[in-house]
Amino acid sequence: MTRKPIIGVTPDINDIGAPETEYLLRKNYADAVLSAGGLPIILPFAAACDLYLQEIDGLLVTGGMFDIDPQLYRQLARKDFVMKPERTAFEKALIKGARDRGMPILGICNGMQLLAVCLGGGLIQDIPSEVEGAFEHKPAQSASITHHNVEIVSRSRHLDLAPDALHSVNSVHHQSVLPADSYNVLAAASDSVIEALEAREGGFAVGVQWHPEYGASEIDDAVWRGFLAAAAQFSSNSR
Template sequence: MSRKPLVGITPDINDIAAPETEYVVRRNYADAVLYAGGIPVILPFGADVNAYLERIDGLLVTGGMFDIDPQLYRQTARKPYIMKPERTAFEKALIEGARAKNIPVLGICNGMQLLAVCLGGELIQDIPSEIEGAFEHKPAQSATITQHDVEIVSHSRHLSLSSGTTYVVNSVHHQSVLSSEGYDVLAVSPDSVVEALEAVDGGFAVGVQWHPEYGASQIDMAVWSGFLTAAQQYSSRAR
């Protein structure tokens, strides 16, 4: 019987002062991994990411209500942003280390944006002010409710998706990814916002801008299935 893959999940931290600071991560991230056939483990922030990378079979970089420092993608901040440098540095080191070892990486929302940065891409810092005619990508509604269409625009090496297919997804973001040579754009919304990407080479490295952990869209299971299949394959090769 094959061993279930171990998936490391990056948490956030709340703003309670030490020593009461807590790691926080929504349950549905872990539940989605469990449902798709993996074993989720939360990865506390630490300098030695190699200790994690030696044990996990997949890396899930979660979303969060904060922004990546624009200096990391060769830009200057155009307005004040809430940033979490400790978390971003930790996740960046994990992504880069996982890529070096061909450990599958799935980035969700902010996690997709950081994956893009690690692959050499840049970000649109604020969709409403930088994309003319863009619709609302951060609506005042629960992420259990779908918000807009995304169209699959290119073939994926790892996800079972058909080009030209359209899905309705949820949306909770105000920034987005620019095209780059380091990754293929897999999906876009009707207002041209990049909604999914995949590294052009190496192992599984996929980012989605929506939140598949809610299971609100028909595309979500394809994301989890592709990720866990890759993690299972990595586990089988590594051990």
């Protein structure tokens, strides 16, 4: 029997004080990994990231309703932000370790933004106040409903995406990624907001600003297929 690639999935954490603090992960993240042929494993926050990375074949950095400390991308905060430093430090360590190993990484929403920061990029701290002519990227509707189009603007090294194609996606965010030399922009919205990126060098390291775990867009299958194919190849090469 072929071994399924093991995907480490980062959870969120609530604000309830210990000992009642809870890890949080929407079911559809795990369901999407299972449907794509992987075995999802939740990664509790811990200092021993190397131990996790020895056991998994791919890293899924999930989204969350919080922001990354602007100091991590060489900026000062221009407004009050909700930040989760413990989670961000944990995910940063995982991303660095995975990159060092050539392990596939998929970052979703906040996970894409942190991947960009780890690759040396920066963020637009607030789309409505900083991007002239931007439309609403954080609509008051369910993420199961697509909201706007993105255009594939460059060819991916790892995902089967047709250049210039338009896809309707379910973005839910108020920050976005700035261009950087270390990654290519794969997709952008019509208001110039970056919606997907890919590291220019090394193994699979892709970020998408929308939420493919909902399966709301036709592009989502390509994202999961590419990620799990890369994880399966990594597993085959390393075990």
